[in-house]
Amino acid sequence: MQPDAISLVLAAVVAWLAIGALGIAGLRKLRFVSRVLFPAGAGVGIALAVVAFLAIGAPANAVVLPFGLPDLPFHLRIDALSSFFLVLLGAVSAAISLFSAGYFRSSEGTPPGLICFQYHVFLAAMALVLVADDAYAFMVAWEAMALASYFLVTTEHRIPEIRRAGFLYLLIAHVGAIGILLCFGVLQGGSGDYTFAGMRAATLSPAWASIGFFLALFGFGAKAGILPLHVWLPEAHPAAPSPVSALMSGVMLKTAIYGLLRVAFDLLQLQLWWWGVVALAFGLVTALFGVIFAAAQTDMKRLLAYSSIENIGIIVSGIGLAILFKAYDKPTLAAIALTAALYHALNHAFFKSLLFLATGAVLHATHERSLGKLGGLIHRMPWVAWLALVGTLAIAGLPPLNGFVSEWLLLQAFLFTPTLPQSFVNMLVPIAAAALVLAAALAAYVMVKFYGVIFLGRPREANLAYAKDAGKHERLALSLLAAGCVLLGIFPGFVIQTLDPVNVLLVGSAVGEAAGNWLMLAPFGEDRSSYSPLIVLVVIVAVVLVTMQVVHRYYHGRVRRADPWDCGYPLQTPRMQDTAEGFGQPVRQVFEPFFRIERALPTPFDAKPRYQVDASDPWWHWIYVPVARAAELAARFVGLIQQGRISVYLTYSFVTLLALLFLVR
Incomplete structure (x- = not known):
């Protein structure tokens, strides 16, 4: 009997847990961990991606495991939505695991076997989140994911700043988890059935459905980094080892996007237009705020963290637009907006993981995160520099790479929005399109700064002369992610057709054939707007080749090496x-x-x-500092009644007993 998809996913989860257990067994065996366990984890990731890819268009299948509470076993189920995110998890984690095999080659601080254990528990927990089919299984996997990632963030826990970042991350994660738990309590509709099938069958009034949606937006937004719950990202990403930062930004943030999609389009049976407006507004404000703050950063990992906030904002704005269109019974437009959001989630997983791993290679070689102390590394680390350039161009939204396609598709959904019943929405949509364009332009500006300051120019510190290029494992991992950025950009038609089962599941419409063919992308018809990445690629290659030929002919084949133009200051210093x-x-x-x-x-x-x-960040002073002060005042008040004398505590108990007797008499 051929095993079904859910059984194979569970096999991958068990394999990751077994690899983690072997890491504990070989706690300080560095070679065993780096040369055997992490590559084995990469192999499991590839297998999971293949299984999930084949399951995207297949019927959903489920399994019930006799774990958990006596009357509440684990319900697991794989459908098109979970399959897509499992593909993302498996493919990206495979490259990151391969990079980790070379990155954790030196044993400093936390034993490598313990890192391996935490890392693979993290992967297994994310996979379980994506296939959980009841609230109990989901929350257990969600908390396991949060705890495993917390321990990974605090790998160098002896440093006070890292402990602070880990505590902040764990605090925001559990605040969000409370929102998710309350959301599930609302969605079960008083039936007491906490399976997702029971939630789908529950009948909720618009008021209760709205409460459930906004609890989901709050809970999953805390994990995704939506304003104003974003403050943990710029602290946790720089604190974590670079492969962990890549995994958190590239994959973990997408589990929150998955949860929001699952609630908004699957578990809730109605969508109201103003939900879409709120999600759209929060998404665009998050995108603009993230990219503006990224431009001001001087720490390369904090810059990428704020950039992740920007990209999450773009994804959430696409989800908001899809909710808006579905509420107005425009399923094709909803499918296009949702396709853009899912496509951008996949693209972000590839190019942001690539850039975080590239910064990890730079950090390993230079022991420096500050942009003000880097420069000229393209000569010392050419492999990392050229592969990071692919990720930089992709995240900047330049064709023919993948970042351009998803942003272009989302912009088309904005620009071709028809007249809607609410005049307020008709006014909001073009403003939102302009905000999206502004965010994309600022993102390109930020990436010029990021790449130019790190890799171009002259070294700003003498120790950069000793920097060495990445090892073979790191090069292969970076190459795989860079190849993904190129292929996802050149063949968008294939990606869109792959996403069609997800669109049919969530909004009841597909866009694969309407979007065009493998050569031309035209979601609204070739006469209105179209994009051909292959033609763009051919034009770029032709222009480069013609330019090279003209230059060589002009100089009659003579080539010489010279210093670049130095602005008329031949004796300038790196400063x-x-x-x-x-x-x-x-x-x-x-x-x-x-x-x-x-x-x-x-x-x-x-x-x-x-x-x-x-x-x-002004949000610290607008929200978090006042909340912290209020908590401190409350703690001081509680401290006043802590007298330390038994007679006083007996008096408290007696008064409480009298009050309860009075209330329940």
């Missing part, structure tokens, strides 16, 4: 180059209201002239 702070200053100046800026101005009594500008 005279443009810096990360200087590059981001125009954006910080234009969008100054978005920042909380503190300036330290020079005084006549300073030993040395100084001028310091600190641009911090």
